[in-house]
Amino acid sequence: MGSSAKKKREKKADFKKTKLKVGKARPKNTNATDTSFTAKSIILKQQSLSETSRDATSLFNHNLSLVSSSNAKQRENALQYLTTVCLTSGKEGLPQSASAIAAKAQPYLLDGDKNVRTLVLKLLKALPASEIGPLDQILLYTKAGMVHLSDDIKLFSLDVLDWLLQSNAEAVMTCPGGWVKTLRTFQNLLSWHGGQMANGAVTNGKWSATKNTSNRLGSNKLLVHQLNSVANLLTLGLTAPAVDPLAEAKRAALCFPLCQVDAHMVSKKSDPFGYLNLFGAVRDVEGEVYDDAEERVVVFTELGLLETFAVGAREAKKEAGEVGRAASGVEKALRLAEMG
Numbered sequence: 141m142g143s144s145a146k147k148k149r150e151k152k153a154d155f156k157k158t159k160l161k162v163g164k165a166r167p168k169n170t171n172a173t174d175t176s177f178t179a180k181s182i183i184l185k186q187q188s189l190s191e192t193s194r195d196a197t198s199l200f201n202h203n204l205s206l207v208s209s210s211n212a213k214q215r216e217n218a219l220q221y222l223t224t225v226c227l228t229s230g231k232e233g234l235p236q237s238a239s240a241i242a243a244k245a246q247p248y249l250l251d252g253d254k255n256v257r258t259l260v261l262k263l264l265k266a267l268p269a270s271e272i273g274p275l276d277q278i279l280l281y282t283k284a285g286m287v288h289l290s291d292d293i294k295l296f297s298l299d300v301l302d303w304l305l306q307s308n309a310e311a312v313m314t315c316p317g318g319w320v321k322t323l324r325t326f327q328n329l330l331s332w333h334g335g336q337m338a339n340g341a342v343t344n345g346k347w348s349a350t351k352n353t354s355n356r357l358g359s360n361k362l363l364v365h366q367l368n369s370v371a372n373l374l375t376l377g378l379t380a381p382a383v384d385p386l387a388e389a390k391r392a393a394l395c396f397p398l399c400q401v402d403a404h405m406v407s408k409k410s411d412p413f414g415y416l417n418l419f420g421a422v423r424d425v426e427g428e429v430y431d432d433a434e435e436r437v438v439v440f441t442e443l444g445l446l447e448t449f450a451v452g453a454r455e456a457k458k459e460a461g462e463v464g465r466a467a468s469g470v471e472k473a474l475r476l477a478e479m480g
Contacts, residue, residue: 196225196235197235200221200222200225200234200235200236201235201236203217203218203221203222204218204222204236204241204244206218207219207222207244207245207248208244212251212252212253212255212256215248215251215253215256216253216255216256216259219245219248219256219259219260219262219263220259222241222245222263223259223262223263223266226241226263226266226267227266237271238267238268238271238272238273239271239272239273241263241267242264242267242272242273242278243273243277245260245263245264246260246264246277246278246281247281248260249261249278249281249282249285249296249297249300250281250284250285250288250293254292254296257293257296258296261296261299261300261303264278264303265303265307269307269308270308272308274311274315275304275308275311275312275315275318276315276316276317276318278300278304279301279304279312279315279318279322282297282300282301282304283297283321283322283325284297285297285300286298286301286325286326286329287325287328287329291362294362295361295362295365298365298366298369301322301369301373302369302372305372305373305376309376309377313376313377313430313431313436314429314430314431315429316427316428316429317426317427317428318429319377319430319436319439319440320425320426320427320428320430320439320443320445321426321427322373323370323373323440323445323449324426326366326369326370326373327445327448327449327452329366330363330366330367330370330452330456332448332449332451332452333448360461360462360463363456363463363466364462364463364466367453367456367463367466367467367469367470368466368469370449370470371466371469371470371472371473372473374449374470374473374474374476374477375472375473375476377433377436377440378433378436378437378440378473378476378477379433379476380432380433380434381433409431425439425443437476437477440477441477446474446477446478449470449474450471450474452470453467453468453470453471453474454467454471456470457471
């Protein structure tokens with residue numbers, strides 16, 4: 141009996157409310173966590189962005205490293221700082237070479253943040269165009285953006301391509317694959333292909349350009365920009381540079397008393413005899429470098445791109461309006477190839 145009564149009292153004690161006297165604190169639980177400790181902060185000197193605490197070179201390098209930050213706001217602030225320095229740098233030059241800065245920033249041409257993309261392009265424009273170095277990587281990111289799922293990135297990448305063609309068109313054309321692969325990219329974007337199309341339409345048993353391209357691409361704005369960009373690319377790629385009428389006289393003056401000595405010297409052109417294919421390597425027509433307009437016209441015609449783009453532009457011209465005017469620009473550029 142005694143044991144049974146003890147167990148009953150213990151059970152009642154579990155549900156018994158403790159009566160507290162006025163002003164007396166509630167007793168702490170046995171499993172309570174002690175939170176009376178104070179956290180100490182750790183500050184590293186190299187994380188300070190104060191211009192007074194470091195020299196300009198280390199500050200520039202620090203911001204250049206922040207371009208790859210995972211935080212979009214940090215990337216934005218770093219790009220703004222770098223652009224300001226590039227625009228205001230005088231004779232002393234930049235702490236880093238223009239090619240190193242471009243190599244660090246160019247992957248973010250595909251950034252998901254619109255402000256970051258805009259600032260990257262602004263930074264590239266602030267750099268000396270002749271010192272950026274080879275444009276093959278920038279062109280690679282540009283073509284990747286042109287086929288991106290986001291229409292905003294597609295439009296922005298076309299702006300980057302327009303800037304590349306405006307600032308240094310010859311360097312773009314002479315990049316490995318800069319001519320044919322860029323044209324292939326536009327061909328895929330505009331769905332100007334040979335053979336049977338997705339809707340089953342065939343023209344002359346070879347290929348067809350589908351209609352209502354603007355609906356498939358999402359908006360007329362994107363299609364118009366694509367047509368304008370491809371027209372610009374064709375015009376610059378198929379047009380030979382102006383010939384200096386005094387070039388022959390200048391060369392003779394430099395070589396005097398010798399005659400045409402420069403024609404017998406080692407060529408300054410990369411792989412001058414590559415067209416002979418002496419070692420039997422398989423030609424990569426799309427990845428080759430085409431240095432002059434004559435070579436670009438030949439490969440443009442041999443690959444059937446002239447016919448493909450001509451029919452595609454003619455079909456796009458039927459849309460009228462802004463699309464039709466942009467397609468007329470493509471047709472005008474294609475006449476350069478037809479004239480040879």
